Amino acid sequence: MAEIVIDNVSKRYENGFNALHNVSFTVAEGEFMVVVGPSGCGKTTLLRMVAGLETTTDGEIRIGGRVVNNDTPAERDLAMVFQNYALYPHMTVEQNIGYALKLRKVPKDEIRAKVRQAADILSLTEYLDRRPGQLSGGQRQRVAMGRAIVREPSAFLMDEPLSNLDAKLRVQMRAEVLQIQRRVGVATLYVTHDQVEAMTMGDRVVVMRAGVLQQCDTPQTLYDRPANVFVAAFVGSPSMNLFYATLGDDGRSLRVGSQTVTLSDAVLAERPHLASYQGRELVVGIRPEDLTLEGSGDALSVKVGHVEGLGSELMAHFSMDARAFTLDEAQGSAEELDEALASTVLTEHVRYVVRLAARCGVGAGDALTLYPTMERFHFFDAATGESIW
Amino acid sequence: MASTRIGRRPVATYILLIVMMVLFLFPVLYLFIGSFEPPSLTLGGLRGIIPTSVTFENYVGLNQQFSNPQFTGSLRGFYTVSGIVSLSVVVGSLLVNSLAGYSLSRLRYRGRRGLLLGVIVLVIIPFESIAVPLYYMLQGLRNTIEVQIIPFIGSAFSIYLFYTFFLALPVQLEEAARIDGAGPWRTFFQIILPNAKPAFASVAILTFIQAWSSYLWPLMTTSQPNVYPLPIAIGNLVKQQSIPNFGQMFAFGVILVVPMAIFFIIFQRWFIRSVASLAVKG
Numbered sequence: 001m002a003e004i005v006i007d008n009v010s011k012r013y014e015n016g017f018n019a020l021h022n023v024s025f026t027v028a029e030g031e032f033m034v035v036v037g038p039s040g041c042g043k044t045t046l047l048r049m050v051a052g053l054e055t056t057t058d059g060e061i062r063i064g065g066r067v068v069n070n071d072t073p074a075e076r077d078l079a080m081v082f083q084n085y086a087l088y089p090h091m092t093v094e095q096n097i098g099y100a101l102k103l104r105k106v107p108k109d110e111i112r113a114k115v116r117q118a119a120d121i122l123s124l125t126e127y128l129d130r131r132p133g134q135l136s137g138g139q140r141q142r143v144a145m146g147r148a149i150v151r152e153p154s155a156f157l158m159d160e161p162l163s164n165l166d167a168k169l170r171v172q173m174r175a176e177v178l179q180i181q182r183r184v185g186v187a188t189l190y191v192t193h194d195q196v197e198a199m200t201m202g203d204r205v206v207v208m209r210a211g212v213l214q215q216c217d218t219p220q221t222l223y224d225r226p227a228n229v230f231v232a233a234f235v236g237s238p239s240m241n242l243f244y245a246t247l248g249d250d251g252r253s254l255r256v257g258s259q260t261v262t263l264s265d266a267v268l269a270e271r272p273h274l275a276s277y278q279g280r281e282l283v284v285g286i287r288p289e290d291l292t293l294e295g296s297g298d299a300l301s302v303k304v305g306h307v308e309g310l311g312s313e314l315m316a317h318f319s320m321d322a323r324a325f326t327l328d329e330a331q332g333s334a335e336e337l338d339e340a341l342a343s344t345v346l347t348e349h350v351r352y353v354v355r356l357a358a359r360c361g362v363g364a365g366d367a368l369t370l371y372p373t374m375e376r377f378h379f380f381d382a383a384t385g386e387s388i389w
Numbered sequence: 390m391a392s393t394r395i396g397r398r399p400v401a402t403y404i405l406l407i408v409m410m411v412l413f414l415f416p417v418l419y420l421f422i423g424s425f426e427p428p429s430l431t432l433g434g435l436r437g438i439i440p441t442s443v444t445f446e447n448y449v450g451l452n453q454q455f456s457n458p459q460f461t462g463s464l465r466g467f468y469t470v471s472g473i474v475s476l477s478v479v480v481g482s483l484l485v486n487s488l489a490g491y492s493l494s495r496l497r498y499r500g501r502r503g504l505l506l507g508v509i510v511l512v513i514i515p516f517e518s519i520a521v522p523l524y525y526m527l528q529g530l531r532n533t534i535e536v537q538i539i540p541f542i543g544s545a546f547s548i549y550l551f552y553t554f555f556l557a558l559p560v561q562l563e564e565a566a567r568i569d570g571a572g573p574w575r576t577f578f579q580i581i582l583p584n585a586k587p588a589f590a591s592v593a594i595l596t597f598i599q600a601w602s603s604y605l606w607p608l609m610t611t612s613q614p615n616v617y618p619l620p621i622a623i624g625n626l627v628k629q630q631s632i633p634n635f636g637q638m639f640a641f642g643v644i645l646v647v648p649m650a651i652f653f654i655i656f657q658r659w660f661i662r663s664v665a666s667l668a669v670k671g
Contacts, residue, residue, distance in 0.1 A: 053564050074570035086561035090583040100569035147569075 002064025002154040003029050004050060004187050009059035011045055011211075019045045020211045022059070027155070027187045032178065034190045034202030038234070042211040043191045044159055050189060051157050052076050064154055074103075079148035080157040084164065085140045087132035087147075093119070094128040097146040118150040121180065138169050145177065149184055156181065156188040162197065174201055195235055199223070207231050229385040232285050232378055233327055238315060240285040241352040242325040244382065251278045257321030261298040264374045273388050274379060282388065283325045285378035288315070288355040293362075295371025302352070304366045314356045318368065324351040417646075424448070424643045428636030447640035454626060454637065461629075462614025462622060464644070471618040472648075474537045475600040481542035482596045483589055489543075490551025491577060495563070505552070511545035517605065524609050536610045537618065541600060547592045554588035555581070590659030597652050602645075619645050 004027040011020040020042045027033040035043040048054040050061055052073035060067050068076045079100075087096050097118055098111045106114075119125045122142040132140055141161060148156055161177065162170045178201055181188050192198055198205045199219040207214040207222065207230075215227040219235075226232035232240045246255045252268060254261045268274060291300075302318040309315075354370060356362055379388040419435045424447055426440050431447075455461045493505050523540055530536035558581065566576040582589070604620040611617055617625070623641045627633060 051564075051568060053567070073564075073568045078568065080565070080568050082561045082565060084559060084561055086559065086565040088562065088565075088580060088584075099566075103570040103575070147565075 002187060003027060003031075004033075004155050004189060005060070005062040006046070006050070007060040007062065009046070009049065009061060010057050011042070011049060011054065012057045018211055020049075023208075023211075023213045024059075025206055025213065025216045027189055029187055030185045032181055032188045032190065032201060032203045033206065034192060034198040034204075035206045035208060036192055036195055036198035036202075036234075037208035037214075039193055040210075041208040043193075043208050046208075047080075047157050047159055047189060047191045050076075051078055051080050077151075077154045078157055079151050079153040079155075081144045081148050081159065081161040083160040085132070085144040085161075087140060087143055089132055092129050092131055093124060093135070093143050093146075096132065096143055097150050100147065100151045114150050115146075118146040121149070121183070122146050137165050138173060141165060141173055142176075145180060149180060152184075153186065155186055156184075156190075158188065158190045160192050161190075163192070163194070170197075177201070196237060199235065207234060209234075225387070225389075226378065227387055229283055229285070229325070229380040229387075230327060232380070232387075236287060238288050238353045238355070240287050240378065241291075242283055242285045242380075243320070243322040243352070244281055244325055245284045245322065246281045247274070247277045247279065249279045251275055254284065256284070256300065257323070259300055259321065261300070261372065261374075263377070264297075267374050267377060270375070271379060271389050277379075277381075277388065281382050283380040283382050283385070285380065286372050286376060288353045290373040290376035291354045291370040292373070293356065293360065293368065293370065295373075297371065297374070299369045299371045302354075302368050302370055304362060304364055304368060306364045307362060309358065312358055314358050314360060314362065315353050316356055316362050316368070317353050318370075320352055420639055420642045420646070424636070424639035426636070428634055431636040431639055447634075447636035450634065451626075451637045451640045451644075454629070455622070458614070460614065461625075462617050464622075466615060467617055467619045467622040468644075470534060470537075470616055471601060471620075473534055474603075474618060475597055477538045478541045478600040479593050479596050481538070482544055482547055483592060485542050486544055486547035486592065487551045487582075487585070487589065488577070489548045491555050491581065493548070493552045494555035495560070508545045508548050508552070512549055514545075520605060520609065523606075527610070531610050532613045532616050534616060537603070537607055537616075540606065541596070541603075544596065547596065550592055551585070551588055554585055558584060586659045590656045594653055594656050598649060601649050601652075 006023055006025050006027075009020060009023045010018070012018050023042075023046060025033075035046060037043050045054060049056050050063075052068070052071060052075075056069050061069055063076055063078070088099065091099065094115050098115045101111045101114060115128070116125070119128055122145060124139065124142055124146060127135060127139060127143075132143065135143065141164075144161065158177070162173050165173060174197065190201065199222075202219055204216060204218050205222055206216045209230050215222060215231045217225075217227075222231060222235045226235060229242065233242060243256065247253075248255060248260075251274070252263045254263055263274075300320060302320045304316050304318045307314055307316045354368075362368065380386065381388060415435065418438065422435060422438075422440045423431045425443050425445070427442060427444050427446060428450075430441065452464055455463050455467075458466060489508075493501060493508070527536050527539065530539070562580055562584070563576050566580045571579065602620055603618065604624070607616075607618050607621050608624070611621065619641075623638070623645065626637065626641060630637075
């Protein structure tokens with residue numbers, strides 16, 4: 001057991017592409033750390049660097065206090081679960097799980113006992129003689145987990161291990177993977193592009209974008225206090241509503257298009273830096289559940305474009321007299337605007353969404369008055385995208 | 390399932406296939422039956438699917454033709470030479486070309502693309518066009534078994550076949566092995582090789598057929614009966630006889646074909662076995 005320290009790590013490929021820029025964070029002993037981000041953000045590269053499958057251009061990777069930059073994958077004493085499981089097709093489940101122990105010259109009886117034990121934990125006992133080709137997706141996934149735990153490694157690395165499973169099985173395996181990790185209690189670095197997976201599984205979550213670490217925090221903190229507009233938009237489903245607004249010269253009236261909302265003292269007191277934005281444009285965010293049909297104080301008039309009934313709740317997509325903010329506007333490149341964010345740019349006009357009660361009777365074309373929960377407003381610098389507190 | 394699909398196929402297709410099969414099998418059948426018939430009947434054509442009168446006369450006569458190991462060589466000698474040459478070429482070829490193919494498909498080094506291009510170019514160069522330069526290069530080895538083996542171990546075609554096969558193998562298998570603690574050689578022999586059996590079988594079969602029936606090169610490089618392979622011996626048999634004995638030629642043909650057939654039968658199950666069981670996708 002050991003902690004994993006990623007210290008100022010960078011990765012530059014031979015063709016000059018910078019995959020990672022000065023990434024630093026620590027996975028504590030026993031911690032489940034999820035790295036999440038849109039495709040191409042460098043999360044898998046980072047994992048492979050920790051595994052020793054990619055070289056590290058700059059910075060240090062330490063496992064259990066030892067710098068492992070130049071160690072072979074085997075010397076790092078890690079176990080890795082691959083996205084496609086990478087089970088050895090010609091070996092039985094038992095041989096697959098025991099292969100690493102065999103290479104370590106562990107006595108046969110001991111291998112057998114350990115494999116049985118792992119199989120027991122993973123309910124694989126009756127499949128030990130089968131080959132991977134004869135197993136279902138979920139069973140293969142378990143074999144891959146078995147291969148990892150049987151070694152009693154100093155850390156687990158997992159590269160989108162659930163992405164090949166269907167939705168229902170994925171939810172079930174999420175719980176199983178967590179359970180196993182708790183039981184084994186080793187530092188785990190888990191990579192995914194699915195923010196729901198990240199939020200539900202991680203003790204802490206690292207959000208990455210274009211090779212740069214955006215924020216590393218607990219899921220709730222990421223949700224409540226995103227460090228910047230990217231994290232705000234990426235975490236949460238549906239995404240946060242983001243639009244431009246101007247703070248009045250009085251420092252408390254917020255002009256949203258042609259409407260005005262007056263910020264409460266509490267909001268201003270909590271965010272002292274907001275004072276310096278008087279008379280300036282900034283990006284304002286509000287989550288879909290922080291808008292309500294009933295309330296008091298200032299409200300926003302909106303027009304519903306279409307609704308999605310989910311049974312338990314209702315998502316009303318609406319348009320509003322305000323310039324919507326999109327990620328590519330703030331940070332240049334639109335290319336890595338992930339599918340996860342696609343819902344924020346649905347159509348030109350209907351860009352916002354509110355989460356309402358299932359049977360509230362709201363339908364397409366309705367004009368609504370929505371009351372924002374003031375304390376839940378998020379403010380971002382329009383130029384840098386950084387959160388304003 | 391399969392039967393319903395076959396059942397729907399038009400009868401005409403089957404008739405055509407049967408006719409084609411008979412046409413292709415005819416010479417082979419004729420060869421076998423003719424070799425067991427008295428020489429006088431051999432050229433009489435195929436009269437049925439079993440010989441009318443069975444005799445080993447042709448085989449005995451053939452053995453007598455090569456009764457003087459010093460001057461004519463012996464059947465056993467030709468067999469030994471052909472066997473050693475073919476098996477050595479197959480074993481060497483599997484080892485050398487699979488490693489070369491692996492290196493081209495997986496390792497990253499300077500000049501790899503150039504090498505690969507070179508291999509592809511070499512695939513299209515026929516052996517005949519380099520036979521003469523090769524002959525002068527290996528002059529010192531004339532009339533040896535080695536000279537019949539060495540030029541055929543490295544094969545651009547086999548390298549390319551291995552290369553394409555290894556490219557299709559998921560690289561994660563090797564990465565998983567590395568993390569499990571396997572070094573490059575162990576990874577190759579314990580992980581790659583067992584999953585590349587179809588490629589190894591294909592190369593083994595193709596190489597064996599080529600080596601076993603090689604004629605031009607041994608004709609150029611051997612002139613002593615003790616290093617003649619079977620195809621040269623059959624050629625000499627034809628030259629020796631003023632009146633050709635077709636019965637003996639048929640018998641020789643059978644002798645030449647049988648080991649190849651056995652080799653194919655041994656390896657064809659790998660040849661056919663698909664890689665569909667690769668347990669990688671979920």
